[in-house]
Amino acid sequence: MNIVACVKQVPDTEALIKVKADGSGIEEGGIKWVMSPYDEFGVEEALKTKEKFGGEVTIVSIGPARTMETVRTALAMGAEKGIHIDDPALYNADAYATASALAAAIKGIPHDIIFCGMRAIDDDSGQVGSILAELLGLPSVTVITKLDIEGSTAKAIKPIEGAQLLIETSLPCVITAQKGLNEPRYASLPGIMKAKKKPVEVKKAADLGLTVEQKSTVAKMSPPPARPPGKIIQGDDPAAKAAEVIRLLREEAKVI
Amino acid sequence: MAKGVWIVAEQRDGALRKISFEIASTARKLADELGDEVCAVLLGSGVEAMAAELAKYGVDKVFVADDAALEPYTTDAHAAAVAKVVKENDPAILLLGASVQGKDLSSRLVGKLATGMASDCTDIKIEGGKLLATRPMYSGKTFGDIVVSGTPQMASLRPNVFPAVENAKAGEVVKFDAGLDAGALKTKVLEVQKDASGKIDLTEADVIVSGGRGMKGPEGYSVLEELAGLLGGTVGASRAAVDAGWRPQSDQVGQTGKVVSPNLYIACGISGAIQHLAGMSSSKYIVAINKDPEAPIFARADYGIVDDLFKVVPELTAAAKKIL
Ligand SMILES: Cc1cc2nc3c(=O)[nH]c(=O)nc-3n(C[C@H](O)[C@H](O)[C@H](O)COP(=O)(O)OP(=O)(O)OC[C@H]3O[C@@H](n4cnc5c(N)ncnc54)[C@H](O)[C@@H]3O)c2cc1C
Numbered sequence: 001m002n003i004v005a006c007v008k009q010v011p012d013t014e015a016l017i018k019v020k021a022d023g024s025g026i027e028e029g030g031i032k033w034v035m036s037p038y039d040e041f042g043v044e045e046a047l048k049t050k051e052k053f054g055g056e057v058t059i060v061s062i063g064p065a066r067t068m069e070t071v072r073t074a075l076a077m078g079a080e081k082g083i084h085i086d087d088p089a090l091y092n093a094d095a096y097a098t099a100s101a102l103a104a105a106i107k108g109i110p111h112d113i114i115f116c117g118m119r120a121i122d123d124d125s126g127q128v129g130s131i132l133a134e135l136l137g138l139p140s141v142t143v144i145t146k147l148d149i150e151g152s153t154a155k156a157i158k159p160i161e162g163a164q165l166l167i168e169t170s171l172p173c174v175i176t177a178q179k180g181l182n183e184p185r186y187a188s189l190p191g192i193m194k195a196k197k198k199p200v201e202v203k204k205a206a207d208l209g210l211t212v213e214q215k216s217t218v219a220k221m222s223p224p225p226a227r228p229p230g231k232i233i234q235g236d237d238p239a240a241k242a243a244e245v246i247r248l249l250r251e252e253a254k255v256i
Numbered sequence: 257m258a259k260g261v262w263i264v265a266e267q268r269d270g271a272l273r274k275i276s277f278e279i280a281s282t283a284r285k286l287a288d289e290l291g292d293e294v295c296a297v298l299l300g301s302g303v304e305a306m307a308a309e310l311a312k313y314g315v316d317k318v319f320v321a322d323d324a325a326l327e328p329y330t331t332d333a334h335a336a337a338v339a340k341v342v343k344e345n346d347p348a349i350l351l352l353g354a355s356v357q358g359k360d361l362s363s364r365l366v367g368k369l370a371t372g373m374a375s376d377c378t379d380i381k382i383e384g385g386k387l388l389a390t391r392p393m394y395s396g397k398t399f400g401d402i403v404v405s406g407t408p409q410m411a412s413l414r415p416n417v418f419p420a421v422e423n424a425k426a427g428e429v430v431k432f433d434a435g436l437d438a439g440a441l442k443t444k445v446l447e448v449q450k451d452a453s454g455k456i457d458l459t460e461a462d463v464i465v466s467g468g469r470g471m472k473g474p475e476g477y478s479v480l481e482e483l484a485g486l487l488g489g490t491v492g493a494s495r496a497a498v499d500a501g502w503r504p505q506s507d508q509v510g511q512t513g514k515v516v517s518p519n520l521y522i523a524c525g526i527s528g529a530i531q532h533l534a535g536m537s538s539s540k541y542i543v544a545i546n547k548d549p550e551a552p553i554f555a556r557a558d559y560g561i562v563d564d565l566f567k568v569v570p571e572l573t574a575a576a577k578k579i580l
Contacts, residue, residue: 013395013511013530013531017394017397019398037511037512038512094372095375096366096370096371096406121511122393123393123394124376124391124392124393124395125373125376126376127366127375130360130363130366131363131364131366132367133364133367134367134368139332139442140331140360140443141331141443142331142363143360145505158356159356159506161273161355161459162451162456163450163451164448164449165328165448165449166447166448166449167444167445167446168444169443169444170442179505179508179513180505215371215404215405215406216402216406217402217405218400218401218402219388219400219402219403220400221399221400221401223399224392224397224398224537227556227558228558230542230544230554230556230557230559230560232549232561232562233561238561238563238564238568238571239571239575241561241563241568241571242561242568242571242572242574242575243571243575245543245561245572245575246572246575247575248559249543249559255463255519255540255541256463256487256580
């Protein structure tokens with residue numbers, strides 16, 4: 001089976017994010033970069049699918065030179081090869097431009113199933129998998145916690161508010177992963193050694209026949225609105241402190 | 257020229273979801289500023305009667321497609337139907353809910369309509385005749401103001417953030433043909449497994465009482481259930497509690513769980529790790545109960561109690577019983 005997993009390099013979840021003084025983006029100095037956690041679930045499912053049905057996993061990623069590290073991480077986990085799209089026109093691109101670049105790269109290679117994370121934890125936009133599916137003319141099943149493939153049929157579990165859906169679709173398709181789908185493996189030391197020799201093609205938008213077209217922009221970034229300092233209820237008696245909080249919630253906050 | 261503020265209403269099992277009224281009310285506000293009308297797209301089988309309810313929240317016209325292939329929701333059927341009616345009518349703005357279904361549908365529509373979208377917004381306004389949407393980025397560590405250059409300008413709205421305001425309008429029904437070829441649809445819902453508990457979903461709850469590793473085990477949650485029940489809310493959990501197997505994944509709040517915006521979030525025995533804050537910092541009021549005065553959750557809380565949660569929570573329940 002020809003399997004594709006799309007990954008994005010993002011700041012580590014612990015990273016302190018500071019907005020540039022002019023609001024044009026974030027300060028990138030000092031940030032530790034990692035694979036977006038939901039993409040890890042996608043890569044893991046891609047590898048499990050390969051282990052079950054045979055075939056190859058191709059990693060596709062967009063980003064500056066440092067992104068290569070994340071591609072290598074996925075190769076070290078067990079993927080066969082990579083495509084790294086490195087073009088300044090696509091750094092911090094919007095979802096439509098990002099998906100267009102991924103689609104252009106994936107059109108050129110055989111693909112039976114494509115995995116994405118349900119969202120990348122930097123821009124948190126959560127659109128790319130679905131747009132990619134649309135641009136490739138494939139069905140999409142998003143935000144899933146279980147996948148079973150049989151022949152050319154895929155069955156997936158998708159939790160919704162108050163229920164779970166069992167959804168069936170046909171391959172080729174795009175799947176987006178969420179927590180619960182699997183436990184991503186760690187790259188082993190031999191895996192890391194092997195990954196260094198695995199092929200990764202580096203491409204520019206033009207190599208993919210792509211003119212980058214953004215449909216939305218971040219006009220300005222700002223730090224989150226400051227929250228007024230909270231009140232710590234003083235005292236030794238749990239009952240008195242509890243009664244005071246209930247009073248405040250009723251009279252001051254008016255939420256109960 | 258593109259004109260009008262459109263929404264896609266969300267219904268399930270014969271009833272509109274609360275998010276539909278939130279987006280209708282928000283659309284009304286934007287349309288009044290622009291001097292435009294609000295149109296809703298309503299899809300399903302036997303759904304026409306729901307149009308009247310949308311009208312109550314400020315919808316001028318309801319475009320209804322009644323087709324068995326639209327029930328239950330599938331991505332391809334709904335995206336095709338919405339794209340068709342949107343292309344025929346060319347609205348300036350298209351709003352959806354950032355519910356599970358709304359996120360799926362809106363993203364697919366961005367592809368179909370070749371436009372841009374600000375997803376999971378917490379604020380939205382008109383500036384210079386254009387939509388300006390504000391949304392948390394980097395898990396709420398920053399906020400971005402988004403401008404959409406494509407048409408329609410799309411945004412999805414975070415549930416529970418925008419008020420639903422009654423403001424009756426005509427709600428004139430316009431029927432349209434979804435134009436679906438049922439045989440060409442590639443996704444099918446085989447089964448809907450309802451949660452037996454009948455629990456309010458975290459993303460829709462007004463009050464959440466959440467427990468973390470400090471709960472010590474699954475048994476501890478009964479005191480949280482009691483308080484949540486009394487306040488008309490539901491129970492959530494930190495990842496530590498979910499990973500320990502005390503609570504189901506659907507209860508997890510945070511970066512790799514649900515993003516919630518209740519009026520009141522009570523965090524019990526939760527330290528307030530950055531990944532947990534990512535899921536609940538847009539709550540309107542936050543109460544923290546933790547025995548460690550240094551726990552980072554206190555920096556985000558409106559009200560804090562430094563004490564043993566097993567002593568405090570039953571007292572909260574007792575005190576709440578007296579006034580409710
Ligand atoms: C990629 C990634 C994604 C993650 N996603 C999430 C996520 O979605 N959601 C999430 O929650 N976490 C997430 N985490 C994990 C997060 O980093 C923390 O480990 C987790 O939130 C800790 O849970 P906790 O607060 O329940 O436990 P702890 O940090 O162990 O805190 C327990 C707290 O309980 C208090 N306590 C103990 N006993 C009592 C008592 N009797 N009375 C009062 N207080 C008591 C302690 O003082 C302590 O502050 C993620 C981590 C990573 C790396």
